Structure formats: structure tokens, C-alpha cells
Amino acid sequence: MIKNQKYIFLYALIATLIVFNVGIFMGYLMETSRVDKINDLALKVELQLLDQTAQRDAMKLLDLDCELLIEGNIKFGDKIFEQALEIEKYEKANQINEEITFQHKRFDLLRTLFWMNSVEIKQKCKSDYHNIIYFYDYDNPSIEQNSKQRFFSNLLGEVKELQGNNIMLIPLAADNDISSINLLLKQYNITELPTILIDEKVKLTEINSISEVEKYLD
């Protein structure tokens, strides 16, 4: 007769704990590596934003070429938008490391600074590009909000494709509890999410076609 091997229950438990913990640890390493990539991106963006700010401040004192400043601003705007999409990919996948949420807030702040920078450059250089700020619910959107936000994202992506450098597209999470963004939400009386704010004047919460956005961009 084969001896009763009840110890297998214990061995299996030990094996499970080892595998589970190794899995979580490997997952933590993987997510940390992604966060590190985003951190590097953020540092580059911060540097570029500082650069833009320096150019803007220099413009006040010196007679700088507005065209170069605007061109730089537009390129920076495109970059910051692409990076927003990059972070979005990682956010959905990260399950353990909470730092990605912190990085999202960091990028939101950078985008807010970029927005303010953009407004000032537009005013000083009397440029005709348009600022489109897209406020969305980040933390816990309802089913309807989620579908609308996906739709708005795709629609604005199409608008960007059509309008190219005529627009500066800036997505901002409105519920990240960042004071500066909260102030701006209050300033522009944004109470519903998602909301599109065009040139700090026009608020859109319902859109049925691309032309409804484009009519404000002419």
C-alpha cells in the first residue's frame, strides 16, 4: 500500500505561495519599469516646458520671432498629446504599482502649464491657432461617461487629423484633485464631464458631428 501523502497539501500551499509572490514581484518589477519610462518622458517634457516658458519670458523682453515660438509650441503640443496616449496604455495594464496615477497627475499639471503658456503666446503673437481643452472623468466614469469619453477622444483625434497644426489639443483629467485644474474648472464653470473647451470661450458637452467642433475653428 502506498503511504498516505497528506503532506502534499502543505507542499502545494508552499509552492502556491512561492509562485504567487514571485508573480506579484515580477509584476511589480514590470510595472515599475513602465513607470520609470513614463518618468523619463515626464522629465523630458518638464525640460521642454521650461524651455518654452523661457522662450515666452524672453519674448516679453526681446523681440523674438513669433513664428518660431508658435512652431515650437505646436510641436510640443503634439508631443504632449502622444505621451498622453502612451500613459493611457500603461494605466490600463498596471495593477499593483500606484505610482502611475501620480505620473498621470504630473502630466496633467504639465499640460495645464502648457495650456497657460499657449494662451499667453497666442495673445502676444496674435496667432490664430486654437486651444481645445478636453476635460474628462479619469477615476470612475459612469457607463455613459465612459462611452461618451471614448467617442470624444476619437472625434477630437479626427479633428486633429483634419486641422493639423491649427489646433492645440490638451486632454486634462478633471477629477484628479489638482488645485490649479480645480480653479480653472471653476473659472470656466465646468460642471459636467466630459466637456470640450475651445479657445477658453466655447463649452461643448454634447456633440453630434465633427462639423459642430470645426465651426468654432474657422
Place this chain on the structure above:
Amino acid sequence: MYMFCSIYLLSFNIIAYLNNKKNLFEYPELKKNYSVSFVVPAYNEGETIADTIEHIFNIDYKNITQVIIVNDCSTDNTKEVVEKLKEKYPKLILINNPTNLGNAGRSKNAGLKYATGDVIAFVDADSYPAKDSLKKMLGFFQNEKVGAITCPILVRDGNRFFERIQDIEYRVIAFTRKLLGYTGAIYVTPGPLALYRKEAIQETSGFDGDNLTEDIEITWHLIKLGWEREMSLSTYVSTTVPQKFGEWYKQRRRWTIGGLQCMSKYKKEIFKRGMLGLFVLPFFIIQFFLGVLGLGVLFYVSITNLITNYLFTTYSINADVPLLTMNQLFITPSFLDYLGIIIFSISIIFTLIALSMMKRTMMKKENLFNIFFFAIIYLMTYPFITIIAIYKYFKKENKWR
């Protein structure tokens, strides 16, 4: 929680297999000449019972004292078929229940009253024990603590796709049940062929006539009384399986309700010392819980996604905006996705090992498609059956047929 339980079960099976792979097919040499009484409950089994009886009498064992057929008021020709075979087999006994008892357990108890052997063997009327079954099973009774013995149940000549999927299932179950046997954790001695020491079955007072899975119930009763259970992997019994989804569904629903009945009956044993309280009951409860929870989560996520996608599609079509962009095609897997893939891959490897261990030359070679279908689609139906069974159980719709 799912991950943890999956990893635990997989680890258990792998460790048990690695520990015992050299002796999986061993069985004790039979030294005692046990007398064996067979009991076969039958209701409308006219098509299959002759073959069952032939197979029993064909078993290579000299001390089969009785083969008792319990006819539960069949409306087909079961009685006539058995009466005719009595001429050929003098040891064949036919008991006709005066009224329909409606349950295999009650019929088995009726047959048990007439059984005189040291060992009582129960066989379903659509099952066919192998010729060497008794020789390779009875030896386990030489350990006085053993009260019941089981063996693999294999699908008989399954050539249809649905039968082949069930064949995979039965072979994997047989293999894992043997592994459970090494820890004394066998929790069922299935109806197609189960041997019981007479003393053990008498101590249980027989089968629970109200239980839809009397084979599970009696095993749990034996565990509670301290009887050990063994499994002989070196022989088998073949059985006919449902060929249509409707029949299969009713069978599995019955098994699930029976499981609920057993859990309810033995609920006071939970966490008490012994295999029943520390493994069998928690195992069943966790299985049911995870099945129901998983289905609940799946429904919630599916419905949420469905509504979100419907609204999104409606908005997009109205606005003539693309439904899919390049960016949305990129999937970034989370660590849980990777872990899930690894666990699934190891499960498939283990399934392949189980199937190769339980090879049958009669069966056509199964292909990977069948195995993946079994692992992904077939197994996913169980949570749905669990929900329906729970509903039927609480509505007290516990009918055999």
C-alpha cells in the same frame, strides 16, 4: 483568489504526480478470495442492460456470487431482456420493485438487501466493467481500513465530437482522482462501477434515497465514518455518455444539485478534523462560490462593456467618427494577463500528461482543437449550470428525471 486557487490545484496535482508517477498503475496482488455481489439498478435500460450483464459475467473472477438487477418499474423491455438472460446466467437475479422508487439510491438499497457477498459492487445499467476490473481492484480491500474502491470511467466508443470532449473530461478526472487518492482525498466513488466492503456499506445504512448523487453522498458518509477510499488506475469501466447537449445538461444539473444536497447534509462537518471537514467540503464550497462569483463578474463586465460599446457606437456612427483607431489596437498586457497565460499553459500541459497517461487505443487520436475546446469552451458552461442548479435546489425541484 481565482489565481491562487488555480495555482494551488495545479501545484497539488503536479507534486502528487511527480511523487508517484512510477506507481500510478500499481495495484495490490489479490491474495484473498472475496465473494462479490453485483447490484445493477435499472429504469428503462432495455437497450443497454444486456451488454452490461454480459460484461459483468465476462469479468475474469471466479467468485461472483450474484448479479442482482433491480428493475424500477421500467416501461420498456428491461424486464424481458433480463428474464431471457436468466436462462443463460443462473446467478442472475431480477428484483422488480412493486412501485417506482424514482431514484437510483433507493433501487440500490433495494438490491443491497439481497446482496450476500463480502464485497458489493454497484454498476450502472449502461456501464461495462473491464474484464480485469475485479482482479485489479479487490486487492485494495486487503487493507482493512479501505471501505470503497473506484476506477476510471471512460467513454464507450465515443466517435462524435461531443462524446470526445466528454472523454477528455472523464480521463482527466480519472487521473486527478488517482492523485487525490494518494492523500486520502477521494470524495466520490462513481456509479458506473464502485466496490464497497459489505461491513462499510452496512455501517452507512445504505444510500441516501433522496440524494440525486447517491454515489457522492455515500462516499462522504464513508469518509465521516473513517473508511478509506482507493482508486485502481490499471483497469476501467466504460459507460455511455449523453450524445446531445440537452441530455448532458440535465445530467450535469442533476450532479450539481446532488453536490448541493451533500454540502447541505454534511455542513456541520465543515472545518472539523478529518478529510471531509478540512478538504472535501471546503473544496466543494470554494468551487461553487468561485463559479457563481466568476459568472457574476463576467455578467457585470459583459453587460457594462455591451452598453458602453453600444452607446459609443451609436455616438460614433451618428457623428461619422471612426469606431477604431490605430492606438486602440495596441494591447498592453498587465502582469495578471501574463500570469494567467502561464497558468493556462501549464494546465494544458498537465491535461496532455493526464491524457497520455490515460491513453486508450480504441479511441481515435484526439487533436489539440478538442483539448482547447474542452479547456476553454466546455468548462465555461459549468458556472451557468451551477447557477441553474442552485435555483432548482432552492426551489426544491430535486427530481432524478
